[in-house]
Amino acid sequence: MLPLWRGVVVFRLVAWAVAAGAFIRSWDRYPDHTAAIVLLLLMVAWTAVVTIAYSTHAGRRSRMAGYDLVVTVAFVAATLLTQPLTDLNESAPILTSMWATGPIFALAVERGRDGGLIGAVVISAALIAVRQRFGDQEIFNTTLHLVAGWSLGYAATTTRRATAVLREALAAEGATAERERLSRSIHDGVLQVLAIVRRRGTEIGGAATELSALAAEQEVALRTLMTSRPTSVGDRVDLAATLRLRATSRVEVITPAGKLMLSRRIVEEISAAVGEALSNVVEHAGEAAHAWVSVEDLGDRLVVSVRDDGAGIADGRLEVARNSGRLGVAQSIRGRITDLGGTVDLHTSLGEGTEWELTMPKARP
Amino acid sequence: MGADNAEGPTVTRVMVVDDHPMWRESVARDLATRGYDVVGTAADAPGAVRIAAAVRPDVVVMDLQLGSTSGVDATREIVAAAPDTRVLVLSASAEHEDVLDAVKNGASGYLVKSASLDELDAAVGRTADGDAVFSAGLAGLLLGEYRRLHEAPDDAPTLTERETEILRLVSRGLSARQIATRLTLSHRTVENHVQNTLRKLQLHNRVELTRYAIEHGIIDESG
Numbered sequence: 276m277l278p279l280w281r282g283v284v285v286f287r288l289v290a291w292a293v294a295a296g297a298f299i300r301s302w303d304r305y306p307d308h309t310a311a312i313v314l315l316l317l318m319v320a321w322t323a324v325v326t327i328a329y330s331t332h333a334g335r336r337s338r339m340a341g342y343d344l345v346v347t348v349a350f351v352a353a354t355l356l357t358q359p360l361t362d363l364n365e366s367a368p369i370l371t372s373m374w375a376t377g378p379i380f381a382l383a384v385e386r387g388r389d390g391g392l393i394g395a396v397v398i399s400a401a402l403i404a405v406r407q408r409f410g411d412q413e414i415f416n417t418t419l420h421l422v423a424g425w426s427l428g429y430a431a432t433t434t435r436r437a438t439a440v441l442r443e444a445l446a447a448e449g450a451t452a453e454r455e456r457l458s459r460s461i462h463d464g465v466l467q468v469l470a471i472v473r474r475r476g477t478e479i480g481g482a483a484t485e486l487s488a489l490a491a492e493q494e495v496a497l498r499t500l501m502t503s504r505p506t507s508v509g510d511r512v513d514l515a516a517t518l519r520l521r522a523t524s525r526v527e528v529i530t531p532a533g534k535l536m537l538s539r540r541i542v543e544e545i546s547a548a549v550g551e552a553l554s555n556v557v558e559h560a561g562e563a564a565h566a567w568v569s570v571e572d573l574g575d576r577l578v579v580s581v582r583d584d585g586a587g588i589a590d591g592r593l594e595v596a597r598n599s600g601r602l603g604v605a606q607s608i609r610g611r612i613t614d615l616g617g618t619v620d621l622h623t624s625l626g627e628g629t630e631w632e633l634t635m636p637k638a639r640p
Numbered sequence: 641m642g643a644d645n646a647e648g649p650t651v652t653r654v655m656v657v658d659d660h661p662m663w664r665e666s667v668a669r670d671l672a673t674r675g676y677d678v679v680g681t682a683a684d685a686p687g688a689v690r691i692a693a694a695v696r697p698d699v700v701v702m703d704l705q706l707g708s709t710s711g712v713d714a715t716r717e718i719v720a721a722a723p724d725t726r727v728l729v730l731s732a733s734a735e736h737e738d739v740l741d742a743v744k745n746g747a748s749g750y751l752v753k754s755a756s757l758d759e760l761d762a763a764v765g766r767t768a769d770g771d772a773v774f775s776a777g778l779a780g781l782l783l784g785e786y787r788r789l790h791e792a793p794d795d796a797p798t799l800t801e802r803e804t805e806i807l808r809l810v811s812r813g814l815s816a817r818q819i820a821t822r823l824t825l826s827h828r829t830v831e832n833h834v835q836n837t838l839r840k841l842q843l844h845n846r847v848e849l850t851r852y853a854i855e856h857g858i859i860d861e862s863g
Binding site for chain 1: 660663666732736739740754756757776777780783784788790791808811818
């Protein structure tokens, strides 16, 4: 916006110089030189006021352009003191000349198209009123004012929008850069120290083991935080990134490189099913069990596996487990995956842990 | 053990590359206590390439984020200059594409930095023996990469059914021994299958690089 305001200010200054030059050139046609000179001096004073106002941030945000319009109309009216109405009605030069159109541009820049049009209408009306005449010249000038006000206003609005978009883009870029900078410094510092604490703690043993476990948890949490990026584009969500958020020091999440974009509903259902399977691991395989969540892309289908290294269930006891409600969660998981047109397989045997295998089409059934 | 040393018993010679001094020294010290000969350390890619050429380590333990330089580039150059040198990536689990790139460019294993010292010790030993060090995460990345190549219409490598099956089990956290039991194969056979999935990808990558170089006039077809 700044260049447009600069244009408005420069135009006003040049227009005043033109008005002063026109006055000197038509010296003989002014009956009252004193009044004309006083008016020109007042015009330059007002020009200075608006120049300062339009050059400051606060001035541009106030209603300065509106006041400018009112004052300029007063100046146009005051030209009647320098020239008799009869002369103005003929072809006598009007003292304010082009200078009077300044507020049109200021309003256009400040308020857009509508501001420009209002300014053009008011200034044109004032000039017509002073000359008491509506001829070809007035029609031509009015049209020119309207077109200028409209187009500058349009340009100002477009520029304002483009500036806003650009500012947003720059802010987003800045945020990304800042995030990368933070990530790098976390990677170079905190993470390394946590990793060392974890390693040394395990070696020392005893109470240090607990510290080591705490460090390990924070290490995974920080890594996950650092690599979690916006995971959705419209209604498509990245399944790989969504599942990676479930990684802890005991849960490893294995995905292909890159994104795995699927519809939001499918991702939510899969993520919820994986969450249930994982809480089942903690509940039945024990806090110490490790789990692996893996996602495999088979082109048109997906296979998601949740496996733990807990005790597992002996073949004959599977029915008992089912009846005791231990596999109640299976119904919930099965429900979610069946709704997606997929299937659920549960593999378990004593000493081999438990593995859920969820297979489903990538597109909605 | 890895490369044959002319002077007496073979102690595995290791080099540690990481831009963070505290971590680098900690890993170097830990490996030394486990009986490895730490012959060098480096903080960035050019340094790693230069020092590796001078000290000829059996195993390079490589971080991928080396300040403004890349561990992937260092891996490619080190393996190209000395095919006997093996690179084990020890990296934050976050950088998926980087890990895949490093493996395609010749790294023979990948371990996350959150692995324990015992795991690191075992991984370096296996790398020196010429085995691939596979985490579940790397298996998942490889499965994804083969899937991507499968959709590309050119002469990309593919996995056999058995290889797919084994990679899938690795990606679900099963150890080679557990997989061997489940599929009633020998432990060695499982290891070989896993290594093959890696070698095919590395070979493909070399062919692609060479083709790219010829097409862009970087190297002459006749020479």
